[in-house]
Structures are given as C-alpha cells and as structure tokens.
Amino acid sequence: MEDTRWLTDEEQQVWRRLVHLVTVLPAALDAQLQRDARLTHFEYLVLAILSETPGRSRRMTDLAGLVNGSQSRLSHLVGRLERRGLIHRERSTEDRRGSVAVLTEAGWAAVVAAAPGHVAHVRSLVFDQLTPEQVRRLGDTLAAMLDRIAPADSCPGPTNPC
Template identity: 45%
Template structure:
C-alpha cells in the first residue's frame, strides 16, 4: 500500500540503455510516419490518416461504419474525424449517411471512387511499408517486433469506463 511519502519519491528514471531504446523508438516512429505520409501524398494525394480511414471503411461490412466507431479505430477525436471525412467527401471518396435508428448518428461510407483510389494507392503504399520495415528485418526480428508491439498495445488498451479517450471527445 502506498503512503503519502511514496508518492513524493523519486521516479524510476530510465537507465542509459533504456534511454537509447526509447529515443530510438521515438525517432524511428516519427520518421516512419513521415515516410508513409510523404509517400501517400506524392502517390495518392492524401495523408496517411486518410488512407487508414479508407482502408477501415473498405474492410467494413457494407463498406460503412458509424462515425464514432471510425474515430475509435483511428484513435482520433470526433471533430478531427469530421474534418477528415469532410475532406474525403470533397474528393468524392466518402459520403455520409444518416443513421435510421439514431437521429444524431451518421455513417461514413466509402464510395466506388474511394475504392478506386485505394486500389491505385495500395501497391505503392505496401512497397513503402515493405521497404521501410519488413525488408530491413529478418523473419525472427519481424516476429519479435510483432510480439513487442502487441504487448505494448495490450498494456495501453484503455478501459473505456471513465477514460479520457479521443473518440469520446
């Protein structure tokens, strides 16, 4: 049981080795996201987040999801999603549909044009992912990376009850 005095104790600082690992992770993840963004902007005229939204919609039943569910999958606020969907609508890649069972709810639906742009963008995107990540790692390293990322994701998966989650804002 923690006492008042333990809350004032010194934090468990990272060791030098842990600091190297942490900074390498942050540096690589920032470079990777930038690399994916630049590739998709150049080849498909969209940022990485829009590509992810189109993929999620294309993989969903009837190629549509409620806006709140889409925000949850993208790990973004509803207002950021609304802005992204407005841009995708302007491009003709997505449309919104009202929810019959909930007058306040809306669905985002990927259009045929959106599917076409996704099909055209996918080969270049998978090549960029392969070049940036998988071609640089052995099979054993790929497996280890997958296991590590799964452990981290599971440990960070929020308990939605009372959590300050972006998609609930």
C-alpha cells in the same frame, strides 16, 4: 525522487530510438502517399478501414476511435473526402441520430490504386531489413506494449490486427 525507477542507459537508448521512429515514420508514410496517391496517411487509413468493413461503412464515432482521432478532426477529414467524392455520409439507420461514413466507388478505387505503393513502401521502411524472427519478436513486443496502452477493441481492421 528516490522511488523513481530511472531508465538504464540501454532503456534510454531504446526509448530515444522509439520516439524518433514514431516521429519520422508518419512523415515518411505521408510523403509517399501524397506523392503517389494524393492522400495523407490519415486519409488512407480512414479509406482502408472503410474498405475492410462489411458494407464499406462505419459509424463516425466508431471510426474516430479506430483511427485515434477526435470527432472534430475526423469530421473535417470526412468533409474533405466527401468533396473529393471518396466518401459520403448518411444518417444511421439504427437511431437516425448518428452519422455513418460510407466509402464510395471512387473511394474504393482510390484505396485499390494506392495500396500497392503503400504496401511496397511499408515493406521497404519496416520489413525488408528484418529477418522472420525479428518480425515475430517485433510483433510480440508491439502487442505487449499495445496491451498496456490501448484496448484490443480499439485496433483498426476487421480481425483485430493488434
């Protein structure tokens, strides 16, 4: 116990705020997307990643890594999105063993319809109360934390936004 580097009072306060944020933010994002687009945030994230990928398709294993979800969770989610006509699966042309999730035209339309409200909500929750300097510092802080926790190639998006 003597070697433990305990958090300072300030670090403890910041840590508790961060834990609270990562707890309440997903629920707030889910509530808006479910109300306005009948999508969960996880569903929206999958559709958005596919919409930004050339060919609007990704290997299921790659997609699971990008959304930080298990293969099983992603498979169930893609099944639900398939039943709604937003995604379809096909065999990989590379090895014929893997599956590829492909965004349908209806899926594209769903992302296009949901994006403006989602972006407005994200702006309202995260950015509107911050100055440009605070946004830059937050970006730098998150990048430093992600460098320690998640490799850069695990970040979603076509140009590695992490």
